[in-house]
Amino acid sequence: MTLFKTNLLAVTVSMLALAACSPGNQDRDQHSTGAAPHSDTDGAQHEGNLEDNHAEPGGRGANPEVHLSEDQFSALGITVEAVTTGAVDGVLELPGEVGFDQNHLAHVSPRVSGVVQSVSVAEGDRVEAGDILAILNSRPLADAKAAYLSARARLDLAESSYQREERLWERQISAEQDFLNARQALEEARIVVRSAGQQLDALGVDASTLPRVNATTNLSLTRYELAAPIAGTIIERHAVLGEVLEEGGQPPAFIIANTSSVWVDAAIYGGDLGRLRAGAAVSIDPGDGVAPIESTIDFVSPQIGERTRTGRARVVIANAGDRLRPGMFVTVFAVASDAVSVVRVPVSALQTIDGRSVVFVRSDDGFEVRSVQLGRRSEQFAEILSGVSPSELIAITGTFSLKAELQKGEFDDGHAH
Known part of the structure; x- marks a missing residue:
């Protein structure tokens, strides 16, 4: 009888346990606690949505993009350059000053004194080598010419006399001493001409350009042309009409x-x-x-x-566009x-998004x-350990504007961070 009661009690406990585990009871429990039913599939889908909503900027296939038109690109002042290699530590910051390239600078003064008759250029004018800057009247030049x-x-006369004496001596009509x-x-006359020509050359006058003259020739010997020795810009002018300019005078x-090089x-x-x-490599910042x-x-x-x-x-520096000025x-x-x-990028290329350092890599649009x-x-500069490689094109200026455009787009989509 005792054994029967024990078995009956065990059967009763088992039935109660099965009833508690039935689907109906589970539904009632969920309704009583307010919990919604879910499946393993639903849980996986929920985790996937979280990953999409919080994808890291560097995650593959999940990098957000900022799409810009050409007008926006220009308006935001964005500059793009390739990622490079170079030093980050060991870069010395030095004060510098821009000056004229002395190989492309010319101080133009007359080589002979004279009075300024005309001036054909002003400060700021562009000139080519050989252009006439001013014309002077010079008495010393007239004496040299x-x-x-x-x-x-006298050389022409000496050549005629020599030729005549040579013919007479060959015919035994004139003495050898006369020929000698x-x-x-003739040789002395040639020396004098050579010396006088070098005097003119020292004054900047090409003797070969002077015509042959005689007593009736009306030729001005005082005209002195002051020409530009190089191409460039007139940055200073001190010659004025009527002024007496001295040889080697100052200023x-x-x-x-020529500021194409500085x-x-x-x-x-x-x-x-x-x-x-x-x-050694240098980077020059004009502060513009x-x-x-x-x-x-x-x-x-x-x-x-x-x-x-x-x-x-x-x-x-090759100074295209005159960006650097002396x-x-x-x-x-x-x-x-x-x-x-x-591997390095300029600090200006970096921005922080969701607590992470990012750069903006150029894409098709x-x-x-x-x-x-x-x-x-x-x-x-900042050293890059991973994320971009040398030669990839990144924005180095205007990155704050790009970040603002990105966050503006996220806000419009309802996903602002």
């Missing part, structure tokens, strides 16, 4: 400069003098908001400035000899937002 013309006339005297006179009558001289402080060499000018050091002076106590590094102060970032080359991992960083 007269001496040359007189010497050449005529030949000596010069004109100064001509020099940038950077000051090197004591501790860094041994760290820079000719050929445009991409820096990349070049190399052409010359490092071995001399220390007496007043400044600094060294000097010179960079010769007298400007610039900042020169020079790569020291102990610097290490890495805009920019792809690419997450990057940064290494070392200086005021000008």
Whole structure:
């Protein structure tokens, strides 16, 4: 009887347990607690939506893009350049000044004194080599031309006398001594002409251009043409009508400069003098908001400035568009000899989105937002450990505007971060 009661109790407990696990009871439990039914498939779909809504900017296939028209591209002031390699640490920041390239600068003064009769150029005028800048009346020039013309006339006479004496001596009509005297006179006349011609050449006059003259020839010997020795721009003019210009006088009558090439001289402080060499890469920032000018050091002076106590590094720049103007102060970032080359981007190319550093990589119709991992960083450059590769095109200016455009588009879609 006891065994029967025990078995009956066990059966009752089992039936109650099965009833508790039935689908109907599960539905009632869910309705009582307010929980909605879900499946494993629904859970997977929910996790996938979370990944899409919070995709990292650097994730493959999930990089957001900013689409721009050509008008927007220009209006936002975006500059695109390729990712490069170079130094981040070991870059020296040096003050620099732009100056004229002395190989393309000319001080123009007359080689003989004279009175200014006319001036044909003004400051700012563009001239070519050989153009006439001014015309002078010069008495010393007239004396030099007269001496040359007189010497050449005596040479013509000496040549005639020599030819006559040579014929007479060959016919045994004239004495040999007369022939020798005529030949000596001819050589002396040639020497005098050569000397007078060199005098004119020193004054800037081509003697071969002077016509043959006689006593009745009406030729002005005082005209002196002051010509441009190089092509360039008149940056200073000191010659005025009626002024007496002296040979080698100061200031010069004109100064001509060709600014298609300029020099940038950077000051090197004591501790860094041994760290820079000719050929080192430099980046020159004129402070105009445009991409820096990349070049190399052409010359490092071995001399220390007496007043400044600094060294000097010179960079010769091809100055297309006159972006650099003599007298400007610039900042020169020079790569020291102990610097290490890495993949780098300008700091201006970086933005932060969702707490991650990103760059904007050029695409067919805009920019792809690419997450990057940064290494070392200086005021000008940041090292890239991963995310972009050398030669990829990225925006280096206007990136804040690109970020604003991206977030504006996300807000319009209801997904602003």
